[in-house]
Amino acid sequence: MAATSYIAETLGRRTSRGFFARLRGGDEISYLITLACTVSILLIVCLIVYELWFNSQATFKTFGFSFLKSSAWDPNADKYGALPFIYGTCVTAFLGMIIAVPLGVAASIFLAEMAPPKLSNILTFLIELLAAVPSVIYGLLGIFILVPAIKAYLVPPLKSVFGFLPIFEGTFYGLSLLSAGIVLSVMVVPFIISVSREVLLAVPVEQREAALALGATKWETTWDIVLPYASTGIFGSIFLALARALGETMAVTMVVGNTPKISASLLSPGYSIAAVIANEFAEANGDLYISSLIFMALVLFGLTIVINAIARIFIMTTQKRGS
Amino acid sequence: MMMEISTSRRFINGFMLTLSGICTVLVVSVLFFILGYLLIHGATSLNWDFFTKLPKPAGETGGGMANAIVGSGKVLLLATVIGVPIGFLAGVFLAEYSGKTFAFAIRYVVDLLNGVPSIVIGIVAYALVVRPMHHFSALAGGTALGIMMIPIAVRTTEEFLRSVPVNIREGAMALGATKATTIFTVVIPAAISGLTSGMMLNLARVAGETAPLLFTALGNQYWSKGYLAPIATLPVMIYNYAISPEEDLHKQAWAAGFVLLTLVLVINVSARLIIARGPSAQRR
Numbered sequence: 001m002a003a004t005s006y007i008a009e010t011l012g013r014r015t016s017r018g019f020f021a022r023l024r025g026g027d028e029i030s031y032l033i034t035l036a037c038t039v040s041i042l043l044i045v046c047l048i049v050y051e052l053w054f055n056s057q058a059t060f061k062t063f064g065f066s067f068l069k070s071s072a073w074d075p076n077a078d079k080y081g082a083l084p085f086i087y088g089t090c091v092t093a094f095l096g097m098i099i100a101v102p103l104g105v106a107a108s109i110f111l112a113e114m115a116p117p118k119l120s121n122i123l124t125f126l127i128e129l130l131a132a133v134p135s136v137i138y139g140l141l142g143i144f145i146l147v148p149a150i151k152a153y154l155v156p157p158l159k160s161v162f163g164f165l166p167i168f169e170g171t172f173y174g175l176s177l178l179s180a181g182i183v184l185s186v187m188v189v190p191f192i193i194s195v196s197r198e199v200l201l202a203v204p205v206e207q208r209e210a211a212l213a214l215g216a217t218k219w220e221t222t223w224d225i226v227l228p229y230a231s232t233g234i235f236g237s238i239f240l241a242l243a244r245a246l247g248e249t250m251a252v253t254m255v256v257g258n259t260p261k262i263s264a265s266l267l268s269p270g271y272s273i274a275a276v277i278a279n280e281f282a283e284a285n286g287d288l289y290i291s292s293l294i295f296m297a298l299v300l301f302g303l304t305i306v307i308n309a310i311a312r313i314f315i316m317t318t319q320k321r322g323s
Numbered sequence: 324m325m326m327e328i329s330t331s332r333r334f335i336n337g338f339m340l341t342l343s344g345i346c347t348v349l350v351v352s353v354l355f356f357i358l359g360y361l362l363i364h365g366a367t368s369l370n371w372d373f374f375t376k377l378p379k380p381a382g383e384t385g386g387g388m389a390n391a392i393v394g395s396g397k398v399l400l401l402a403t404v405i406g407v408p409i410g411f412l413a414g415v416f417l418a419e420y421s422g423k424t425f426a427f428a429i430r431y432v433v434d435l436l437n438g439v440p441s442i443v444i445g446i447v448a449y450a451l452v453v454r455p456m457h458h459f460s461a462l463a464g465g466t467a468l469g470i471m472m473i474p475i476a477v478r479t480t481e482e483f484l485r486s487v488p489v490n491i492r493e494g495a496m497a498l499g500a501t502k503a504t505t506i507f508t509v510v511i512p513a514a515i516s517g518l519t520s521g522m523m524l525n526l527a528r529v530a531g532e533t534a535p536l537l538f539t540a541l542g543n544q545y546w547s548k549g550y551l552a553p554i555a556t557l558p559v560m561i562y563n564y565a566i567s568p569e570e571d572l573h574k575q576a577w578a579a580g581f582v583l584l585t586l587v588l589v590i591n592v593s594a595r596l597i598i599a600r601g602p603s604a605q606r607r
Contacts, residue, residue, distance in 0.1 A: 030503035034416035037409045038429055041473060045436055051450040052443070106346035114340055115347075123351055125595065130354045132591045133584065134531020136558045137357065140565050140580050144573070145360055189350050217328060217336040240438070247440025249534035250562060274442045274534065281446070282459075282538040294446055301443045308438035312431060 048301070056295035058287050067295065073260040075284070080292035082299065084260040088177065088270035089300070092252060093245040095181025095266065096188060100245075101238055103185070104192030108234075111193065112200035113222050124197065131190035139254030142183045147174045147255055150182065155267065169265040175257035178266040183251045188241035195240060195315060199233030200226060202319050233318030239311035243304040249274035273300045357584070365581025368574040373582075378544055378560075384571040388579055390546050391555040394461070395530065397547075398540055398556055401465025402472055402529055407522060410476020417477065418484035419506050430478070437474035444470050445535030453539060461547060461554040464540030468529040475528065479521030483514040520594035527590040531583060533558035557583050 059067055059080065070081025107127075111120045155172045162168045172178075203226050211221040227234070257269020258279060273296045284290045328336075372387040379386030413433075417426045448467035453459055487510050495505040511518070540554050542563065547554040557579055564576035 026503040027501045030415075030506065031420055034412045034420060037412035038416045038421070040409055041413055041429070041436070041477070042432060044470060044473070045432055047451070048436075048439065048443070048447045051447050055446075055450055103346050103350060106343040107350050110340075110343035110347040114343065123347060126351050126354055128595075129588060129591055130350070130357075132527060132587055133354075133357060134533070134558060134587060136531060136533040136561050136565075137361070137580050137584055140561060140576060141357060141360055143565055144364070144577075186353055189353075193350065215328070217332055219336040219339045220332070223339075243438050247438075247442065249440065249442045250558075254562070254566060274440060277442050277446065278534055278537055281449070282541065294450075297443050297446045300440055304438055304440055304443075305435055308435050312434050 052294060052298040052301055056291050056298050058291035059295040062288060067292070068299070071260075071262060075280075075286070075289050078286065078288055080288065082273070082292075082296050084262050085271050085273045085276050085296060086299070087262050088180075088256065089246055089272040089274070091177050091266070091270065092180040092184055092256065092272055093242060095177065096184030096245045097238065097242055099182065099185035100189045100192060100241060104189045104237075104241070105196060105234060107189070108193045108196035108200060108237075109222055109227075112197045113218070113226065124194065127190045127193050131194065135187065135248060135250040136254075138183055138187055138251040142179065142251055142255040146183060147179050150174070150179055166264045167266050170263070170268050172267040173257075173269070175255055175269050176267050177256065177270040180252045180256040180270070180272070181266070183255055184245045184248060187248060187251060188245050191241045191244060192237050195237035196230075196234050199230045199237065199315065199318050202233070203229045230318055232314045236311045236314030236318065239307050239314065243307040243311065246307070247274060247300060247304050249278050253278045273297070361577070361581045361584055364574075364577040365584075366578075368578040369581060370578075373575070373578050377546070378555075378575075380544070381569075386575075388555070388557065388560055388575065390543065391557045391560045391579070392582070394540070394543070394547060394554040395556045395558070397550065397554060398461055398464045398468060398536070399526060399530055401462060401550065402468035403522075403526060405465055405469030406472030407476050407525070410473040411480050411518075411522075413473075414477045414480025415484065415506060415511075418481045419502070419510070426481075430481075433474045433477045436470075437478075440534075441467075441471060441532055442534040445537065445539055448535060448539045456551070458551075459539060459541035459553040461540055461550045461552065464536045464554065464556065465550070467535035467539050468532060471529050471532065471535070472525050475525040476522065479525065480518060483517035483521060484510060486517070487513045516597055520597040523590050523594040527587045527594070530590075531558055531587055533562050537562075 063070065063080065067080065068082050068086065070079075071083040072079040072081040073084065074080075111124055115123065151172060151174050155178075158168055159172075207225050207229055208221050211225040212218075216224065252272050253275040256272060256275055258271055258275060259269040260271045260276070261268075263270070277293050277297055281290070281293050284293055372385060373389075374387060374392065375389050376385070376387035377390055378388065413429070417429060421429070445467050448463050448470065452463035452466050456463075491509060491513055492505055495509040496502075500509070536556050536559050540556055540559065542559050543553045543555040561576050561579045561583065564572040564579070567573075
């Protein structure tokens with residue numbers, strides 16, 4: 001009988017509490033194995049930091065921090081500088097956020113505050129599917145559909161109205177910082193929406209009822225009461241999306257133009273950290289070349305870790321306050 | 324008693340509510356745009372050769388991606404073998420054994436790991452596997468994707484184990500089962516449908532990853548022998564074909580994109596349906 005043997009085991013455990021006796025009971029083994037797996041995750045994280053650090057030392061020793069300020073990128077002359085890539089990464093990510101944040105926050109307000117629960121659930125489901133679309137698919141659509149569309153319908157009116165601004169200077173060939181920013185905005189919107197929606201739903205319903213009872217309209221309740229209450233969490237979702245936009249590789253690589261130069265115009269091609277790694281790492285030869293690419297990966301890693309760390313804390317504080 | 328609301332406030336109210344609705348429709352319509360274009364360009368470029376033939380050498384038209392489809396399967400199998408056990412067992416630890424503070428710290432680290440850009444994980448896999456072995460391999464690609472699977476594996480396991488009611492555990496304990504027996508014969512089976520669909524979502528997420536495979540699995544024009552050779556995968560093929568200048572390769576890229584997206588979305592939808600209907604139905 002199974003039950004009898006368990007009882008016998010438990011009784012046996014009670015009489016001899018030795019480590020090996022408990023080990024035989026299976027408890028200690030499963031504890032140790034699962035603990036080992038947990039600790040190994042910490043080790044993997046340490047390993048990531050170590051590998052990035054160790055493998056980028058050559059660049060750090062050769063160029064020091066001037067690597068980050070130099071815009072020379074000439075593998076033939078063994079001269080490397082990260083500035084054009086850092087610039088491109090930041091510009092595309094911020095451009096993406098400028099478009100994605102209003103869109104995402106508005107949509108999350110609709111899903112959490114206005115839409116009937118059933119409709120909200122269906123729409124949220126579709127938006128989560130959007131988040132599951134692989135980035136290479138976004139790149140594919142970016143190259144063949146979006147970039148021609150931007151060239152035909154978006155850039156001519158932009159140039160005729162805002163053409164005097166330096167950010168819309170020059171000829172537009174299609175692959176550009178602007179295209180990358182737009183693709184990024186589409187990619188990060190689902191993340192803003194799904195996190196912001198949950199944060200908004202965590203706002204206690206009494207807050208809304210009180211405002212409505214005082215005679216506020218639905219919109220005033222949302223804008224003056226619910227949003228300030230949830231603002232920290234919404235900022236968290238925005239930071240989360242920003243980290244994603246900074247690290248996004250494939251879609252950016254396919255539409256950004258891959259030209260390492262700094263230009264004020266959004267219509268000119270650029271480059272990003274992730275894109276240069278994707279393009280050049282497999283063929284990179286020479287220690288300094290590889291080390292420079294890894295150093296940029298380390299910069300990207302540090303940036304996204306810090307932003308993610310802040311975002312998680314923001315989201316946790318709001319959700320804790322809400323529940 | 325009704326309060327009078329001025330026309331301007333009423334107007335702003337209606338206007339902003341409509342605007343937020345329009346934004347939602349705009350975002351959701353992107354999904355249908357994606358599906359529509361892939362259906363138009365992808366499904367029409369799809370033929371039987373795509374699933375059965377090898378890629379043709381440069382310059383020739385025709386051919387397929389049979390090796391990339393099998394290659395993706397092999398890399399994903401490796402990723403699952405590497406990532407899921409570690410993530411699953413760590414999740415068991417967090418849900419069943421760990422103290423509160425330690426669990427919080429681990430959860431935080433796991434979330435951070437989840438936020439690391441995939442290209443950075445690719446570089447780490449390169450340094451860990453490709454460099455010591457001196458060549459690109461399916462194993463390196465599997466390692467990269469495996470590391471990427473760990474965070475979601477941990478979080479879903481913990482979440483679904485925690486959703487198993489306490490009285491089921493107490494019942495098992497009362498019958499004299501040890502804690503380990505309770506966990507592995509009672510709690511985990513009770514949560515199994517949620518756990519499986521969580522892992523399916525996890526797999527679907529890394530199935531479309533391209534960046535970490537570029538310099539770990541690399542690619543291959545032919546069938547790849549074993550797990551220690553460079554191997555073709557669907558996402559990398561899509562990328563390479565999409566940026567090539569040849570029209571025929573663009574068609575193949577669309578076809579491959581269609582196959583990949585169909586696969587990812589079918590897994591996603593079915594996993595989410597299982598979670599929504601399962602006994603351990605939860606918020607997520």
